[in-house]
Amino acid sequence: MKDVGAIVELLNRAHLGFVEVSEQIPPSRWKKNPAKGGWSAGEVVVHLTMVETTVLGFLREELSKRPRPHSLLERIHVPVTLVSRRLVKRKSPIPLDSSLIKARQEALEAYSAARNRTLKFIAEHSSRNLAAFRRKHPFLGSLNLYDWLRMLAYHEIRHTKQIREIGKSFEK
Numbered sequence: 001m002k003d004v005g006a007i008v009e010l011l012n013r014a015h016l017g018f019v020e021v022s023e024q025i026p027p028s029r030w031k032k033n034p035a036k037g038g039w040s041a042g043e044v045v046v047h048l049t050m051v052e053t054t055v056l057g058f059l060r061e062e063l064s065k066r067p068r069p070h071s072l073l074e075r076i077h078v079p080v081t082l083v084s085r086r087l088v089k090r091k092s093p094i095p096l097d098s099s100l101i102k103a104r105q106e107a108l109e110a111y112s113a114a115r116n117r118t119l120k121f122i123a124e125h126s127s128r129n130l131a132a133f134r135r136k137h138p139f140l141g142s143l144n145l146y147d148w149l150r151m152l153a154y155h156e157i158r159h160t161k162q163i164r165e166i167g168k169s170f171e172k
Contacts, residue, residue: 002131004122007149014153015115018048018160019108025167030104034169039096041166044159045107046100047092052114054094055152056121058135059145063125067132080140080147083154086161093138118152 025041033040039047102110130145137143143151 002129002146004126004146004149007146007153008119008122010150010153011115011119011156014156014160015112018156018163019112021160021163021167022104022108025104025163026170027104029170030107031101032170034166036169038166039162040101041163042101042104042107043096043098044162044166045111046098046102047094047096048156048159049100049107049111049114050094050097051092051155052111052118052152055148056114056118059121059148062133062135062145063128063130065133067129074134074142080143080151080154083140083151084157084161086158090139118149122149 022041022045029041031040031042033043101107130149133145134142135145135148137148137151140151
């Protein structure tokens with residue numbers, strides 16, 4: 001079994017940073033796209049909420065199955081820390097549902113609730129070996145479930161940077 005304390009700490013630190021940066025976007029600009037285009041802050045939060053919910057759903061699904069052995073080749077993947085970098089922009093494999101965009105406070109509360117469900121999942125399964133279960137990521141390769149949980153934090157860090165960029169675009 002792996003000590004999940006470091007993963008929980010990473011998820012909490014990433015989330016705290018994201019919420020802090022997001023709260024700096026004025027409510028009047030929350031749903032406005034930045035000057036150079038791209039997602040609004042509200043759209044970023046919807047995306048993160050949708051990803052967190054989707055990932056948690058298939059983590060639960062994987063744990064309902066029997067773990068199977070994976071070859072070395074099947075275990076090769078891109079390091080999940082690279083997700084936090086904004087060097088390469090990727091189109092989300094999960095289409096954005098713009099009908100879910102809410103006002104800043106409501107959006108952040110919905111996203112925090114999704115994160116709390118993830119933390120509860122980790123607590124519920126802390127005695128299981130999540131490394132025995134794997135699922136393919138659309139860009140990174142086959143990740144074990146610990147990697148998936150870390151990926152959520154690095155994904156949030158990536159979008160924290162995006163929210164900062166959105167805020168700076170309004171200053172110009």
